Amino acid sequence: MRIAILALEGLFDTGLTVALDAFAIANRFSTLQMGGTPRFEVSIVGVRKKVRTGQGFSIPVQAITPELKPDWVIVPALGTGTPELLVPALARPDIRQAKAQLLAWHAEGAQIAASCIGTFVVAEAGLLDHRAATTTWWLAPLFRQRYPNVLLDESRMLVPTDIGVTAGAAMGHLDLTLWLIRKASPELAALVSRYLLADIRTTQAPYIIPNHLAQADPLILRFERWARDHLKQGFSLQQAAAALATSARSLQRRCQAVLGKSPLDYFQDLRVERAQSLLHGSGMDIDAIAAEVGYIDGATLRTLLRQRLGRGVRELRADLR
Known part of the structure; x- marks a missing residue:
């Protein structure tokens, strides 16, 4: 499975690293314990040459080229946890470029995955219109106001649809990654889940x-x-x-x-x-x-x-x- 993680300026550090770590562990188990080959080809891509995370770390990103044909594109959260920070961030030029790129990938058959505030970027592109979705629970009122055509249910942790999947707040990135691993191999997902002491959660309700x-x-x-x-x-x-x-x-x-x-x-x-x-x-x-x-x-x-x-x-x- 070819995974492209779309890194945007000021992204939520944990969202990126938890996905990278989970995929790396899955590839290691797939190779060493299950006698196979790595299941996931993961690349970090971006509309800029270099991206700084919300904590100020600089990460190199791969340029987006016509040769890049991901099966899945993951949009991690931005590190903008309040409406006052998020709304202006969504108007940035790199977000506009990212929206256009998501539409292009979707047109080519790629599935789109996003967690937490990353779901706002996918919604901005119109890809969630008239589809069920979830998002980070504390920004659900803003999400409803901004995207009235999305069938939002913030009590759910994971919502698969025909265009991909959305996941809930913060550590929902891990639930999302485990869900993708399970699509490739339920056995492999069970191993990674036990190694990380984590299970896929079905609901955000207890945390709201x-x-x-x-x-x-x-x-x-x-x-x-x-x-x-x-x-x-x-x-x-x-x-x-x-x-x-x-x-x-x-x-x-x-x-x-x-x-x-x-x-x-x-x-x-x-x-x-x-x-x-x-x-x-x-x-x-x-x-x-x-x-x-x-x-x-x-x-x-x-x-x-x-x-x-x-x-x-x-x-x-x-x-x-």
């Missing part, structure tokens, strides 16, 4: 901090504060809208536009976050925790936690020890 998402919009931030104050009482859309001096319809629309979910779904996110905190930081039993977040008994809360986080109460308590 609802308050960070609420910061993207004044109305949503006020709704988040109201919701936290009313977890015990339970959810009422009409009461929430009245308290925020808006209409229920406006609150519904704003939550959908910013968060990609209904006010009730966001209220449930806050319940899950509070319940996780109590599971970790208190000696309360599940029924008492359920009462703190507005449920009559623990059974309903158990179901919600399993549904949202993919783990039961016993597993969550074990994870937090």
